[in-house]
Amino acid sequence: MSEAIKLFIEDARAVSIEEAAKIMRLTFKRTGVEHPQPCPHCFGTDTFSFNTKKEKWNCRAGGIGGNDAIGMAAHCEGLDIKSREGLLEACSIVLDRDIPDEGERESNEDRAARKKRLEERRLQNQADAATRADSQADFREKERAKARGIIKAATVLRSVAAPPLGRSYLQHRCNSFPDASWLRVGANVSYWHGQDERGGPLELYSGPAIVAPFIGRGLVEIGCHITWVDLHQPPKFRPLLFGLTKKGLACGLVDWVFGDAPPLAIDLADGLYEQLPTKKMRGSKKGGLIPIAGNPDARRWVGGEGVENGTAFGVWEGWRGDSFYFAAGDLGNLSGPAEPSSRFAHPMLKKPDAKGVERPVMVAGPVPKRDQDADDAMWVADHVDELVLLADGDSERVMTAAAMARARARHARPRRIIPIVWPRAGYDFSRMAVETGE
Numbered sequence: 001m002s003e004a005i006k007l008f009i010e011d012a013r014a015v016s017i018e019e020a021a022k023i024m025r026l027t028f029k030r031t032g033v034e035h036p037q038p039c040p041h042c043f044g045t046d047t048f049s050f051n052t053k054k055e056k057w058n059c060r061a062g063g064i065g066g067n068d069a070i071g072m073a074a075h076c077e078g079l080d081i082k083s084r085e086g087l088l089e090a091c092s093i094v095l096d097r098d099i100p101d102e103g104e105r106e107s108n109e110d111r112a113a114r115k116k117r118l119e120e121r122r123l124q125n126q127a128d129a130a131t132r133a134d135s136q137a138d139f140r141e142k143e144r145a146k147a148r149g150i151i152k153a154a155t156v157l158r159s160v161a162a163p164p165l166g167r168s169y170l171q172h173r174c175n176s177f178p179d180a181s182w183l184r185v186g187a188n189v190s191y192w193h194g195q196d197e198r199g200g201p202l203e204l205y206s207g208p209a210i211v212a213p214f215i216g217r218g219l220v221e222i223g224c225h226i227t228w229v230d231l232h233q234p235p236k237f238r239p240l241l242f243g244l245t246k247k248g249l250a251c252g253l254v255d256w257v258f259g260d261a262p263p264l265a266i267d268l269a270d271g272l273y274e275q276l277p278t279k280k281m282r283g284s285k286k287g288g289l290i291p292i293a294g295n296p297d298a299r300r301w302v303g304g305e306g307v308e309n310g311t312a313f314g315v316w317e318g319w320r321g322d323s324f325y326f327a328a329g330d331l332g333n334l335s336g337p338a339e340p341s342s343r344f345a346h347p348m349l350k351k352p353d354a355k356g357v358e359r360p361v362m363v364a365g366p367v368p369k370r371d372q373d374a375d376d377a378m379w380v381a382d383h384v385d386e387l388v389l390l391a392d393g394d395s396e397r398v399m400t401a402a403a404m405a406r407a408r409a410r411h412a413r414p415r416r417i418i419p420i421v422w423p424r425a426g427y428d429f430s431r432m433a434v435e436t437g438e
């Protein structure tokens with residue numbers, strides 16, 4: 001490999017995710033560091049995302065991700081970076097520069113100057129990478145500390161001292177609540193969204209919320225999961241919060257403030273405002289799980305994506321004494337990433353691509369990704385010999401089925417049985433519990 005090419009690759013390695021995303025004209029959200037969008041290669045909605053603070057990108061549809069701009073460019077453009085051509089092409093994209101011509105001859109002087117530059121660049125890259133790793137670790141540790149602070153400030157849900165709202169919420173959504181001390185309730189938990197004039201985080205709302213820890217192996221608290229509650233908002237009993245979108249801002253609309261009337265339905269449909277999620281997490285989630293009831297020492301574990309479904313199922317089977325009930329937080333953390341080659345076309349669903357041509361929606365496959373990290377999916381204790389997985393019946397069926405099959409394969413061990421339980425079609429366990437309880 002010529003020096004010119006080596007320098008070219010080193011230069012490309014120094015390009016940050018943010019710089020590359022700008023060159024590639026990827027979409028940036030108006031605020032924040034996480035920028036979800038359809039994958040330029042796999043399509044879908046919000047399948048692809050990059051994070052400018054953590055220097056990471058990820059494609060849920062392709063089951064792939066990484067922490068460098070070259071890899072991101074290669075995935076978006078369908079290049080194979082294991083091949084020399086693919087790698088150079090990806091470098092050329094992130095640098096917005098042509099691949100240097102290897103045939104050109106150069107003077108000794110030029111050569112010496114370039115070697116020096118190459119060496120400097122290499123050292124700078126090493127230093128930058130070390131700084132980035134430090135600041136990432138710092139950021140993660142700060143977030144974990146904040147999460148532990150939120151958990152500590154909340155009161156155990158079942159205790160009489162806790163705001164009764166938490167119990168009422170689970171009563172409404174799941175027909176009862178667990179007699180366990182994992183779940184907590186905060187009387188006034190801040191909901192951060194957007195930025196104030198000085199660029200600091202903005203508290204859009206503050207109110208009662210169920211606070212659950214995310215625990216890793218060894219029961220270490222690695223993060224927390226927050227569900228804001230508003231008993232005046234059936235059927236989900238969660239507050240209605242809205243945010244101005246980039247499109248809305250471009251149209252000259254003003255931010256939505258809590259206390260304002262909800263945006264007009266037509267503005268929501270046009271994507272000028274968006275309804276904001278009323279569940280959030282702080283700290284780390286990956287590899288952890290949310291305990292709901294029982295003790296992780298149990299040999300039978302029962303859980304799915306959300307706290308509500310796990311609770312509803314626990315209520316339904318009478319909180320078995322031999323079982324531990326949990327939630328994974330989301331489907332990705334329940335099932336882990338897919339092996340890219342197991343990706344398949346959805347048998348029915350189609351979506352127009354960038355050129356308006358209808359193409360089948362691609363679904364992450366049932367085979368777990370090879371060589372994945374231990375924390376790519378929730379942990380399951382080695383002693384568990386029955387793992388009951390609860391499927392979400394109101395999510396897209398094919399995608400959910402593939403993910404549940406992947407979860408079963410991922411968590412499979414000799415002598416462990418893993419039944420997958422489906423609610424009635426079109427339902428989740430929470431809604432079934434509510435209708436049974438009425």
Ligand SMILES: [Zn+2]
Binds near residue numbers: 062
């Ligand atoms: Zn993709």
